[in-house]
Amino acid sequence: MFFQKMQFAFVAGISAALGSVFGKLSGSTRTLMQLVNISKVIFHVNEEYVLFGLRSTFFILMIACNASVWSFYVRALQHSNSSLPATVISTATNYIVSALLGVFLFGEKTGLLWWTGTSLVIFGLAIIAKKEEVIVVKKFE
Known part of the structure; x- marks a missing residue:
C-alpha cells in the first residue's frame, strides 16, 4: 500500500538522477x-555536426527529465498526507541512483565516507518524516 502511494516519489527521484546524468553528458567534452569519435568511425560524418547534435539531444533530455521530476513529485504530494514522505523517498532515491549511475557510467569513486554521509542524511529525513506522521495522526484523533 505504501509503495503504491509513493511510487511517484520513486520515479521523481530516478528522473532527477537521470536529469543529472544527461546534464553531465551535455557539458562533458571528454565523454562527448x-x-x-565512435560515430566518425561508423558513420563517416562531420565532427562538428555530431558534437552539436549530441549536446542538443542530451540538453533536451535533461530538461525533459527535470520537467518529469516536478510532474511526478507533485503527484506524489497529492497521494500523501504530508509532504515529508514524498520528499524523503524522492531525495533518497535520487542520492542512491545518482551514486550508482556515477559509478557505472562515469567511473566515479564513492567511498565509505560518501555512503555514510548519504545514509545519515536519508536517516535524518526519515526520522523527521516519521515524527511528522505521528503528529498528523495524533492531530486527527
Missing part, C-alpha cells in the same frame, strides 16, 4: 568526444 568519445561518442563523436
